[in-house]
Amino acid sequence: MSGDKEKIIAGLQAIVTGLSQQATGHAIQSRIFASQGFSKLAEKYAEHVEEEQKYVNLCIDRLLDLGADVKNEIKQETPVHKDVVEWIKYDLQVSKNGLAWLAEIIEAANNDLSTYDMLKDYYKDEEEDMYWAEQQLELIEKIGLQNWLTKQV
Numbered sequence: 001m002s003g004d005k006e007k008i009i010a011g012l013q014a015i016v017t018g019l020s021q022q023a024t025g026h027a028i029q030s031r032i033f034a035s036q037g038f039s040k041l042a043e044k045y046a047e048h049v050e051e052e053q054k055y056v057n058l059c060i061d062r063l064l065d066l067g068a069d070v071k072n073e074i075k076q077e078t079p080v081h082k083d084v085v086e087w088i089k090y091d092l093q094v095s096k097n098g099l100a101w102l103a104e105i106i107e108a109a110n111n112d113l114s115t116y117d118m119l120k121d122y123y124k125d126e127e128e129d130m131y132w133a134e135q136q137l138e139l140i141e142k143i144g145l146q147n148w149l150t151k152q153v
Contacts, residue, residue: 004108008115009068011105012059015122019059021075022094023052028080029087038152041084048129055122062115084149085140088133095130099123 026048034042063070081087102123109115140148 004111005066007108008105008112009063009066011102011108011119012063012066012115013068013071013073015059015102015105016056016063016070017073017075018098019052020056021078023049023056025078025080026052032080032082033084033152036082036084038084038149040152051125055125058118058122062118065114084152085137085145088136092130092133092137095126095133099126099130102126 026045030042030045030049033039033045060070079090081090102119106116106119106123109119136148
């Protein structure tokens, strides 16, 4: 197996593991925000769950296409936040770190167009999430936390 194919398979497996956990984390955060009365935030993160599961499924399918064994790996514990701002800051950093790593996997897949296109779409989706989080933090700074929270009800 070529080095690039090994890197692609390892990357796809890492996405399956990490993103399935991220989807669960977003489901938990959605429920926390709903319990706090922030229905718009709850809906936003519930939508994230669906998007992330879609990419998990695509990565699983691609692993199978490549003849790889798909693993249900152990996932590390990740933070859960009741404080909305702390959560957005944490989620923003996860996006930034993930995009930097994902760019490397996309580069490895530049000769595997099916994987490349799928990962490129996933990158765009994650980049959009990162920009949304940055925008929300800027809004909080400009209009104040209480005004921003009122818009999330």
